[in-house]
Each structure stands twice: as C-alpha cells, then as structure tokens.
Amino acid sequence: MNKISCIVAGPRGKMGSEALRMIEKDDTLELAACIDRKHEGERVQDIDGLPSMGAIIYTDAEICMQEVEADVLIDLTTPEYGYKHTKLALENGIRPVVGTTGFSDDQLSELRQLAETKQLGAVIAPNFAVGAVLMMQFSKWASKHFPDVEIIEKHHDQKLDAPSGTAAKTAQLIQEEREEHKQGHENEKETIEGARGANYDGMRIHSVRLPGLVAHQEVIFGGLGQTLTIKHDSYHRESFMSGVKLAATEVMNLDVLVYGLEHLLD
C-alpha cells in the first residue's frame, strides 16, 4: 500500500515537531517536505531538536506545493499563514489537514467553497484530541437540558488566538442545540471591562493564559440547585496526534471540507 505523503507547515513549532515525530514512527504516512519561515533548502535532520528525517524545508509555500508531489498538507502555524497555506494547498490539488486555529467565519466559508469547487477533501479541526471532541459533543447534548452555560478555556501563555478554536467551536455547537436563550441578569454591568468574558450568543467565554498550562477547557452548566461541569485536559501534545493521523488518512476519502474531527469519528 502506498504511504500518504505529507507536507508539514510549522515543523519547528510545538505541534509541528510533535507531528514530525508521529509521522516518523507511522507506517502509513511519510514526510514529503516542510514549510517553515527559516532554513530554506536545509533538511529536517539538520535542525536542532527535530527528528532524523531527510525531507527538504521550503520557505516559499507556493514553490513547495508546486514542486513537491504530496497528498496532504498538515498545517500547524498561525491564523494568518494557516489560511494562506490551506488556500494554496487546495489550489494545487493537495488535501489540507489543518490544526491551526483562529480562522474567521468568512475564511472558513471561502475555504469550504474552494474545496467544493475543486472537489477536494479538507479537514479543519480546532482540536485533534479525541477527549476534547467528546467534551464538545457532551456539552452540546447537555445544553439541551441546561441552557445556562459558561466556558472557561486555559492555555499556555504563548497562544496567539483567544478565545481558543475549541471554545469557539463548543459555543457554536451549543448555539445550534439550545433554544434561543438569555442568561444572567438583564441589568448586569461590568465595573472592569471584560470581567464577564467574551459574549458568544449570550454565552460567556473566559480565556486564561499562563505558563505551565497546555490546553484545558471546562464547560459549566447551571440549573436549579445543581451545576454540571464537563472538563478536558491535554497535558501533552501527543494527545492530538491520533487525531492528526486519522484526519490525514480520512481526508483522502473526502471531496468536501469538514470542520471538526467529530465528522470522522464513529
């Protein structure tokens, strides 16, 4: 069986380097090339801290995607470049698997449309950890019975986007499930701006950023005389890798863009 050949964008990053280690050990995936901001023309194995892999690094994403024969782009970069890389991949017949968070709704719609026009599979997943996907699904279900809900997400202090992609996706899933609902006191006033967090359709999202954290989320539901808390913790970035592999495998059988790993799980 042919291996699925992958380009990884962001190979020196916390997630990108973990993805390289996963691909190195995997029998079904292989690394075709990397896209980085530095190290043009060098090999992955020549970069400190990266696995011993011979793939070449490109700093120009367009040239990379035109020159390298690859099935899948795995993007783990920044919102700005992740969006550009995803678009380029679709334009060059390469299926994107995107973990990068922080895309706007308009960007997601545009990419969905492009994938449809090209009839090319794409997976954009704000969280590749199976436990986090279940946490989001359980939260969606719970909101049917407990419409009063707040989300607390906690991440390492190097994270660029807030709220996290996972929190935004959780809020969207809850919005789809619960009836139209106003929560909290109608005369509530913040005496310090931002005290009540971000407002997504009346749901509050609180973003904590601290060294020592990896990726954590609690969804708290309040009812009469009770609360329900649904919580997930990623303590290590290995937690995301079975999801990255699943997406890189399943994207080969898709001809549309799917948003969220839940679409690929039984």
Ligand SMILES: NC(=O)C1=CN([C@@H]2O[C@H](COP(=O)(O)OP(=O)(O)OC[C@H]3O[C@@H](n4cnc5c(N)ncnc54)[C@H](OP(=O)(O)O)[C@@H]3O)[C@@H](O)[C@H]2O)C=CC1
């Ligand atoms: N879906 C999921 O399950 C998960 C998603 N994420 C998301 O993945 C993304 C990356 O996270 P993380 O690894 O923690 O972040 P890091 O900052 O550790 O890594 C990002 C990497 O991308 C590189 N980069 C920046 N611009 C470019 C470019 N133009 N071309 C190629 N590489 C570039 C950075 O280089 P430099 O250091 O030089 O700036 C850096 O090495 C974030 O959006 C995060 O939210 C994170 C964890 C899980």
Ligand SMILES: O=C(O)C1=N[C@H](C(=O)O)C[C@H](O)C1
């Ligand atoms: O930046 C991170 O670290 C993470 N980002 C994703 C998000 O924004 O939800 C997934 C996970 O929470 C880790």
